[in-house]
Amino acid sequence: MNEMPFNEATGEISDNDEDSDRLPSDGDSSGDEEEGQKKTSKRKWKKTNFKQFRKEIDLRNPKFRIGMQFANKDELEEAIREYAIVQGRNVELVKNDNKRIQAKCAGHTKCPFILFASKIDINEQTFAIKTLSLEHECTRVDKLKYTNSRVDKLKYTNSSGCPKGLLTRLGKIPKWDVGAFKAEVLEKYHINVSKHQIYKAKNLSKVIIEGSYVEQYARLWDSTEELKKTNKGSTVIIKNKMKGNVSVFERIYVCLEACKRGFLAGCRPLIGIDGCHLKGPYTWQVLTIVGVDGNNGLYPVSYAVVEVESKSSWLWFLELLIEDLKIENGKAWVFMSDKQKGLIPAIETLLPTAEHRMCVRHLYSNFRT
Numbered sequence: 001m002n003e004m005p006f007n008e009a010t011g012e013i014s015d016n017d018e019d020s021d022r023l024p025s026d027g028d029s030s031g032d033e034e035e036g037q038k039k040t041s042k043r044k045w046k047k048t049n050f051k052q053f054r055k056e057i058d059l060r061n062p063k064f065r066i067g068m069q070f071a072n073k074d075e076l077e078e079a080i081r082e083y084a085i086v087q088g089r090n091v092e093l094v095k096n097d098n099k100r101i102q103a104k105c106a107g108h109t110k111c112p113f114i115l116f117a118s119k120i121d122i123n124e125q126t127f128a129i130k131t132l133s134l135e136h137e138c139t140r141v142d143k144l145k146y147t148n149s150r151v152d153k154l155k156y157t158n159s160s161g162c163p164k165g166l167l168t169r170l171g172k173i174p175k176w177d178v179g180a181f182k183a184e185v186l187e188k189y190h191i192n193v194s195k196h197q198i199y200k201a202k203n204l205s206k207v208i209i210e211g212s213y214v215e216q217y218a219r220l221w222d223s224t225e226e227l228k229k230t231n232k233g234s235t236v237i238i239k240n241k242m243k244g245n246v247s248v249f250e251r252i253y254v255c256l257e258a259c260k261r262g263f264l265a266g267c268r269p270l271i272g273i274d275g276c277h278l279k280g281p282y283t284w285q286v287l288t289i290v291g292v293d294g295n296n297g298l299y300p301v302s303y304a305v306v307e308v309e310s311k312s313s314w315l316w317f318l319e320l321l322i323e324d325l326k327i328e329n330g331k332a333w334v335f336m337s338d339k340q341k342g343l344i345p346a347i348e349t350l351l352p353t354a355e356h357r358m359c360v361r362h363l364y365s366n367f368r369t
Helices: 034-040 075-086 164-172 178-189 193-208 213-218 220-230 257-266 309-323 341-348 360-368
Strands: 091-097 099-105 114-119 127-133 146-148 235-243 246-255 270-277 285-292 299-308 333-335 357-359
Touching: 075 091, 075 099, 075 127, 099 146, 127 213, 127 235, 178 193, 220 235, 220 246, 235 309, 246 257, 246 309, 257 299, 257 309, 285 309, 299 309, 309 341, 357 360
Parallel strands: 091 146, 270 333, 333 357
Antiparallel strands: 091 099, 099 114, 114 127, 235 246, 246 299, 270 285, 285 299
């Protein structure tokens, strides 16, 4: 056992002359007077004498020791979680707040394993291990559970408890074979995982790497204001709808000032219209407007994201476009499309005198199929 008791009230570690890993005292110089003071007093915590936890290296196989420092609480929790996976132990955080963390073996009250860490200073975020015993009397288990008094949702053997390093690799290698990933987990962590857990881990890896769709949609209004601020004169409009008592996102229209000005200054009066489906959990559709420049190149003008491709959504999109481009005489403009659902009646309603042509490539493709 490698244990050194820590006094939470005083923030000090008790003296133990028999411990080979004891902390250095405030004064180790020779002299009977100093030696007597050392035996009768407790040594205060000195953060400069301890090893700093290196996340990039030590997290692969955490090896704790008395005095080891962690940059913040989250880093310490992640190290404990990784330790439990590697060692195959059920770990429970019996104390977990902004000042201290205490971890013990869950389900085995007599197991001597204990890890206690707290802040080294009230004004700092750094945590340090004050009490440590790495001995286990419990046996290794295949199904690990990690319980946390603050966040009780981490289970090591399912997707939410999969090590972040493996999740990152899984997300970067989308075609990683299920068998190969299972063998990797078995070799590194000695844990058998099912195919279902691997598929769940893959979905979670996308959230870690790409971010949560819910969180990103929640920032949409902030992004709108930022676009207006950094692109003066741009048109960015969000339309919401009421779902019960909550206002939720329905549509967005974006036309940047530079694209608008460039189209009016150097492009032909020809507007190409198309739509496509969005991939992901929210199956909205993207409506796009492109022009043709003097070199016969495509020129982006504006786009919108709508809930469904219909006459009402096309009317909403085209009304904003007509206002941005200041289209008054429909006879001077030509529209080209692929007979999208609701688009033809929308153009006939807003610009009945404009010429509307169909894309030959799409017509040819439709005839072939």
